[in-house]
Amino acid sequence: MDSLRAARYPFLRGASEFAEEHSQGIEMLLEGANYADARKRGLDRVMGALKNHTVPDYSLTNDYSRLMEVLSYPYARMLVSCIDDRLLTKRYALAEAEHMNSVLSKDRESLPIIIEELEINAQLNNDGTMNLHFADFLRFSYVMKAVEWKLINMNVKDGYVRLPAEKLVRLIQNAYRSRIESELPLKVPEEFRTFLQADINKINAVLAEAKNRMDPTNGEGMKDEFVPPCIKAIIEMAQAGQNLPHSARFALVSFLHALGLTYQQIIAIFAVSPDFNEAVSEYQIKHITGELNGTDGYTPPECATMKTNGICFNPDPLCEHIKHPLNYYRIKAGKPFGRRQEDE
Numbered sequence: 001m002d003s004l005r006a007a008r009y010p011f012l013r014g015a016s017e018f019a020e021e022h023s024q025g026i027e028m029l030l031e032g033a034n035y036a037d038a039r040k041r042g043l044d045r046v047m048g049a050l051k052n053h054t055v056p057d058y059s060l061t062n063d064y065s066r067l068m069e070v071l072s073y074p075y076a077r078m079l080v081s082c083i084d085d086r087l088l089t090k091r092y093a094l095a096e097a098e099h100m101n102s103v104l105s106k107d108r109e110s111l112p113i114i115i116e117e118l119e120i121n122a123q124l125n126n127d128g129t130m131n132l133h134f135a136d137f138l139r140f141s142y143v144m145k146a147v148e149w150k151l152i153n154m155n156v157k158d159g160y161v162r163l164p165a166e167k168l169v170r171l172i173q174n175a176y177r178s179r180i181e182s183e184l185p186l187k188v189p190e191e192f193r194t195f196l197q198a199d200i201n202k203i204n205a206v207l208a209e210a211k212n213r214m215d216p217t218n219g220e221g222m223k224d225e226f227v228p229p230c231i232k233a234i235i236e237m238a239q240a241g242q243n244l245p246h247s248a249r250f251a252l253v254s255f256l257h258a259l260g261l262t263y264q265q266i267i268a269i270f271a272v273s274p275d276f277n278e279a280v281s282e283y284q285i286k287h288i289t290g291e292l293n294g295t296d297g298y299t300p301p302e303c304a305t306m307k308t309n310g311i312c313f314n315p316d317p318l319c320e321h322i323k324h325p326l327n328y329y330r331i332k333a334g335k336p337f338g339r340r341q342e343d344e
């Protein structure tokens, strides 16, 4: 593989072969003076993802720079793996995928290679459009909420969705993001961690700040005066013993969980209801908060979903300026919020 393509797409098998051929192995990457630039770029990949949601663009004009770029990728992945934090992994995967998208958008020649690497069932048409198998379309578009991404609005023939190349590249971004999330954490040998520790410490410090900024409650627990009107109404309904629709129960539990309330604190809200059934509530809460399947639980629904489900109760003037109940809470609590907080 040529060095420029390897540097642009360091996840390709050909890029790994390029790195093996032109470097002196993982130990030298971790400690060799000749590889300090690769380690710095690897740290920048992770820091860029955490701080700015981007992977920095380095000049790739010569072979040295390209090799450093390729090697920075496994170094970054080792750092993320050692820390093994869900927020960090998701931010890193998203930044890498968006970076790949911006590079691939200007480099259509590499499209077939990327498609093959990510095992996407797609073929190029003579007019520059692509045919993507509908199963892959559904797999990679399910996070796209805009109407233009609904299968019903697509040109489908013989099981394939015909797409302009730029739309396919956007779906490839999703495929690559999922690939990274599924691959990490890697098993990093204990003896490697000594060399990684200084950079791990730097990332951990920035990660802790990011988490603190995102915590709507500042670690102080839920304050009733900041709770959005929809959630207040659902709490009142639950405590009055009204039969909550599943969507309302889901919105309430996921919202409280996102604010950091414990299982005991959440079930205490339902326990006031006259027809409280502990076994049923326990199962539902533990399912929604991820305790049953070892995940971090579901993200609370955004306002648009709440409206569709008919549970956007009593919106007030602040509601006109927000798209997510958690951001209502953040604004009331005087906490800033940035892009994609609810995606995370």
Ligand code: SF4
Pocket: 228, 229, 230, 231, 302, 303, 306, 307, 311, 312, 313, 314, 315, 316, 319, 320, 323, 324, 325, 328
């Ligand atoms: S607009 Fe959003 S925050 Fe406000 S009541 Fe409706 S769902 Fe809740």
